[in-house]
Amino acid sequence: MNIYKMEVKKGFKSVLIWSVICVLLNLLFLSMFPSMKDSGMQELLKTKLDAFPPALLNAFGLDDAPDFSKLEEYFAYVFQYLMMAGVIYGGLLGSKALIKEESEGTIEFLYAQPVKRSKIVTMKIFAAVTLFALFVIIMALSSILVSLAVKPSDLNTMDMILNYKLLFSGFFMVGLVFMAVGFAISAVVPHLRLAMPITIGLFFVTYLLGIFSDLIDKLSFLKYFSPFHFAMPADVVKQGIKSGDIVLSLVFITVATVVTYIIYRKKNFRL
Template sequence: MNIFKFEFKRQFKSLIIWSIVCSALVIMFMALFPSMKDMGMQELVGDKLGAMPSTLLEAFNIDEMMDFSNIKDYMGYCLQYIVMAAGIYGLILGASALSKEEKDGTIEFLYSKPITRNKIVTSKLLASIVIIFIFIFIIGLVTMAIGIIVKPEDIKTIDLLMDIKIMYIGMAMLSYTFMSIGFLLSMIIKARTNVTAVALGVFFASYFVGVLGKLKESFEWLIYFSPTDYFIPAKIFKDGFELRYVIVATVLILVSIVGTYIIYNKKDLG
């Protein structure tokens, strides 16, 4: 039995839906960019942001010096919501990969085949990795296409495309981090639990932990528990990747995957 192929087909519908929705959001966000170059719009946005405390702006990844008439600043702000969606999708994908058969009662069918537990985990993990890659690739292409259409004439196309590529590498890293956490999470939650609800709860809990970490300097260490803060588009556009967050994300991925293999091999799935 080809578990990889089976899992890929099972997740393909969600891939199409998530890709269409996120691509539509990217197009909608970027279609509004030309209006941001209007002086009246700049003043309106500037006044609204200026009235907010700087700590609150930072908590929601808004720089006081952010210029929404600058395509990189604008993309950096808008695409953080697409990055969040990619994180949520990765978490749901990972959390449902191994729990689906338990929930549907088809795990006995898998065990009736000459397949080891390690192969089950590996096949589902690889299928999820490929699904996320395709998802990121699709919305990345859409972002590049709409970016070329709306970019100002003084911005070189190749420079814009390279910046978008780097940002989507960060998005992929974030999505894989949450996917790995999702796999480990599925080992902890009960089979009959609503996986999507739990995944959303975990994601937004980590997000607001990050917000708290940015509101007060003494709580800054909390940011390490918030993967959504590892790869913020605006910061990637401006400063590139922060090595400490790349290392933490890599460790989280490795620990989660190794933990999944260990727990799954010991778990009573009968």
């Protein structure tokens, strides 16, 4: 039984659904860029943002207001919302992976196969990473193609592509963090109906931790527990991805993956 192929085949439909929805939203956002660029939106935005406290603007990455006349900054601003959805999808891929057979009542068939539990986990991880990578590639290609159609003539195409490469690399990295955590959740919880809300809730809790770390100086350490803030699009466009954030992401992924193998190896299945 080829677990990897089976998992990819079963998850392909969800990739298409998520991709279509996110690509359409991406198309909608980017199609608005020409009108945003020419309608004085930058001045209007600055006027509105000046009314908010500096700490609040900093928490949402708006302390340095995005210049909507620049495609990279406009895209980074709207992309953060698509990235949130995509990262949640990555987490759900992990949180469903090891618990769905128990929830569907097919775990006995899987358990009866001459395959070690560690190999089951490995193949499911490879399949989830493949599906998420496919989703990110579709999003990246669609973003580049639409951006080419709306970009200003003075914007260098290669510079734009390199900026997008950074954005989607950060997206992929953060998605893998939540996927790894999702796998650990999947190995622990007894039912799929618990795994999914826990994963989504965990994302928003950690996202709020990142906001609090910017709002309150004494809580600045909380940013290390907010993987989404490791690759905030607005920061990535201006500063790139920091090496420290890459290391932290690898630590989260490694710890969550090790926990997954240890727990799943000892888990008592509900046959």
